[in-house]
Amino acid sequence: MNLDILKQAVFESRDGITISDALTPGNPLIFVNPAFERLTGYNAEEALYRNCGYLQNDDREQSEIAVIRQAVAQGEPCLCTLRNYRKDGSLFWNELSISPIYNKHGTVTNFIGIQKDVTSRVLLDQQLRQKNKLLEESTIELAQLATRDGLTGIYNRRFFDTQHAIQWGIAMRNKDTLALFLIDVDYFKQFNDTYGHQAGDVALQSIAESLNKSFVRGSDFVARYGGEEFVILSVGLSVQQATEYTARICERVRQLNIEHPASATGHITISIGFTVSMPAVSAQPSSMIEQADKALYQAKAQGRNQAVGV
Incomplete structure (x- = not known):
């Protein structure tokens, strides 16, 4: 496939795409596409050569972070949804998919990350769970009324x-x-x-x-x-x-x-x-x-x- 087409696909993607250097301590980012910049509010100069953990700000007590670290340490792919924060401090829910890239010797040299803003979906799920909880409580209350x-x-x-x-x-x-x-x-x-x-x-x-x-x-x-x-x-x-x-x-x-x-x-x-x-x-x-x-x-x-x- 024409490399220009691949490059254009990466730059035109609506999902944030990142590439990190697995051979450098801290696994820093070495590439971010324009969608990543729009998603996070950080331009390429601000984002590159840093571990993308800065997107969690101080919100690091998330179980998903441990899942990501384990996957990176073992050179394995993973998919998780976690809380991230834009440059302006606003919260968004990030569905992050990371996949390892191997060289011909079988060594992981890079990780490619696909980042998708799923805030609307997560909020909808939360609303549905809350409604289901209220429904369960109402059902229990009705049962109480029927028996009490x-x-x-x-x-x-x-x-x-x-x-x-x-x-x-x-x-x-x-x-x-x-x-x-x-x-x-x-x-x-x-x-x-x-x-x-x-x-x-x-x-x-x-x-x-x-x-x-x-x-x-x-x-x-x-x-x-x-x-x-x-x-x-x-x-x-x-x-x-x-x-x-x-x-x-x-x-x-x-x-x-x-x-x-x-x-x-x-x-x-x-x-x-x-x-x-x-x-x-x-x-x-x-x-x-x-x-x-x-x-x-x-x-x-x-x-x-x-x-x-x-």
Whole structure:
């Protein structure tokens, strides 16, 4: 091929082209084309006989720089994208491709570098990553909204129903017990009538937090069942353990010390109905709800502020 054509191609290229001297310490540049000058703002006189590391200014803590150095040391080609800075200090993202040139003895004498400004592409990629991150966060938030109760932050009834069916199947397969606690805030309508719904909401939030702190095992599941009712699912408890849990729950709610004149104690209390069973093929998860509900009704009939198990 005609050398004049090759020379013209190098000078007319829209990409920056450089040639460095691999036999001289520091691998200094010995040629830059006009596109390199336009890209960096450095003319040939300013650019030549210097290692092109000056394009990084003080921004040298880039992993790509180590990749380039290793490639040069081993006489190998490499392609990377790194932050470079023009003469005026403005940043651009440089897609740099370097390739070794060998003499007839197999010695690397030079490196040819192709430099392309890919700032627009990198910024677009960054924007896309940011949008994807926001999308992921939004997806997580939507999932939270779908599974969490908006007032208390604990799980909602719909998600509880799903988990109840799942845990029922797991417990049946593992021949394990499943405990279900149905909890109702005593005289809550009167509390709202006395203090207002905003105070009622705050009380429900405090009770939900207390319940959550009472059941901290990975298999424990606390949800708002509706209104002033809560439901808790726990795997592997015996009847004795479940009874001890209910005593602890009632005491924790009493310790919240939420004033309630309509209550016999003068403070908010709860009633609990619970059941412990080993799921069987012949039964359904809903049977536990029915049993716990009957026990809850009994707890209320016996004066509230207590737990009854069946």
